[in-house]
Amino acid sequence: METPKYKTALIVGAGSGLSASLARLFARHGIRVALAARSIEKLGALCTETGALAFTCDATKVDEVERLFGLVEREIGTPDVVVYNASGRTRGPFLDLVPAEVAQAITVSAYGGFLVAQEAAKRMLPNKHGAILFTGASASVKGYAQSAPFAMGKFALRGLAQSMARELSPQGIHVAHFVIDGGIRSAVRTEPLDRPDSMLDPDAIAMSYWNVMQQPRSAWTWEVELRPWVERF
Numbered sequence: 001m002e003t004p005k006y007k008t009a010l011i012v013g014a015g016s017g018l019s020a021s022l023a024r025l026f027a028r029h030g031i032r033v034a035l036a037a038r039s040i041e042k043l044g045a046l047c048t049e050t051g052a053l054a055f056t057c058d059a060t061k062v063d064e065v066e067r068l069f070g071l072v073e074r075e076i077g078t079p080d081v082v083v084y085n086a087s088g089r090t091r092g093p094f095l096d097l098v099p100a101e102v103a104q105a106i107t108v109s110a111y112g113g114f115l116v117a118q119e120a121a122k123r124m125l126p127n128k129h130g131a132i133l134f135t136g137a138s139a140s141v142k143g144y145a146q147s148a149p150f151a152m153g154k155f156a157l158r159g160l161a162q163s164m165a166r167e168l169s170p171q172g173i174h175v176a177h178f179v180i181d182g183g184i185r186s187a188v189r190t191e192p193l194d195r196p197d198s199m200l201d202p203d204a205i206a207m208s209y210w211n212v213m214q215q216p217r218s219a220w221t222w223e224v225e226l227r228p229w230v231e232r233f
Helices: 018-028 041-050 062-075 099-127 148-171 202-213
Strands: 008-012 032-037 053-056 081-084 130-135 173-180 223-226
Touching (some): 008 018, 008 062, 008 099, 018 041, 018 081, 018 202, 032 041, 032 062, 041 053, 053 062, 062 099, 099 130, 099 148, 130 148, 130 202, 148 173, 148 223, 173 202, 202 223
Parallel strands (some): 008 032, 008 081, 032 053, 081 130, 130 173, 173 223
16 A cells, blocks of 8 residues: 655644644654745744744635745645645624624635635646645534534535545545544643543644545545544534
């Protein structure tokens, strides 16, 4: 069995949580890393730690996404791993939701994923090689009260991933969607002492992304659900 090899990763929607864990993991495996976010000032320490380069990009803007890929190609290399980790959220009672805010939340969660994935696929298809990975959530598969916009965006992102997997997998592109069903541990968000491992460790999530990337083509998965033991199926 042949294990896929990757050289350059682009993480869109980068921050201090899962994205940082992915950047560190990729760097340890010798993969060049590019980070993209609307604000990159917060990424300085992570870039120093991993050798990554950071790029400013609003993933909902066609011209900015095109520019991002051009810059990454020139400064690092053509990405053969692309992770879409951005999402939009607005909460509240259904009748109180502001339509413009709902539209923006869906645009960030789903439309931005489409724009980034399309630019990635354009570059991967000629070589019939690459991985496009989408970060989903509990809301990808179950809507919660007062969280309709988030569910709408994440359901749409999941549909995008499934459609892409069916179309692009035969052409050598591994498309996978990750349902992150639970809270992610962070420096400011930790589980109580009497409930150890009741939150998802971002390093553990990143390892699951890596394991999927290492799957031989004869046994690819398009979706993985990750949840701590406290979550109800």
